[in-house]
Amino acid sequence: MINIDSLNECFMNMAEALIKEYGTEKPLTIAIDGKTIRSTDKMSSYESPLHIVSAQVAEFGITLAQKCVKGKTNEIPTVQALIKTLNIKGHIIVADALNCQILKTDIEEYVQDEILRKQMDTACTSEKNRERVEKRTAFCTTNLNWMDNKEEWAGLNCIGAIHVRV
Known part of the structure; x- marks a missing residue:
């Protein structure tokens, strides 16, 4: 019922406004990580468990953006695509070794x-x-x-x- 891309864009705009207000004197930490939603492995609407890559602003405790991944093996290109959509210049990005x-x-x-x-x-x-x-x-x-x-x-x-x- 809700367009996922529109909702994601609204959240990103809200988070980007917080980031802009915070400024770049002290960089924020943007943590990027993928997680498998284990409860989805038993749902008939999913062929395999749902995997999501999220970018979180550690200092605010909020998710800046997220993207669904088609299988754990596609996480790296999804992370790269997610980073390109974010306006986070001047801040610190942390990711696990996979990325x-x-x-x-x-x-x-x-x-x-x-x-x-x-x-x-x-x-x-x-x-x-x-x-x-x-x-x-x-x-x-x-x-x-x-x-x-x-x-x-x-x-x-x-x-x-x-x-x-x-």
């Missing part, structure tokens, strides 16, 4: 090197999740001199990884 496959191996090798990892900034958190305690350690560095193809990642300022221990 940065070219860098993934290099970052894994960097973070797994004990000497290099000790030089990275770290932050730790612990929380109870479903009767178990999860400890997360985030590693981050702005040292990108080691990257051979740094010019392919215009605007890249840092790399990082999160280690989860249960």
Whole structure:
């Protein structure tokens, strides 16, 4: 009954107005991630579980935009298409390793090197999740001199990884 594209455009306009009002003095964090809606796997109207890619403004706790993905394997082009529709210049975009496959191996090798990892900034958190305690350690560095193809990642300022221990 409601045109999904029109509704999505309305939400994007509202979120973009908030972003514009916020300004670019302190960049916002736009987190992009794909999620499979597990409850849709049993619905007869879906051939496979529904998969959605969302762009969320972390500081506001709102979803800026989202797109449906035809299968998990099409997430990367959907993320790229989603980013092109957003007016987020001057803000920080974070995405999981799936959306940065070219860098993934290099970052894994960097973070797994004990000497290099000790030089990275770290932050730790612990929380109870479903009767178990999860400890997360985030590693981050702005040292990108080691990257051979740094010019392919215009605007890249840092790399990082999160280690989860249960």
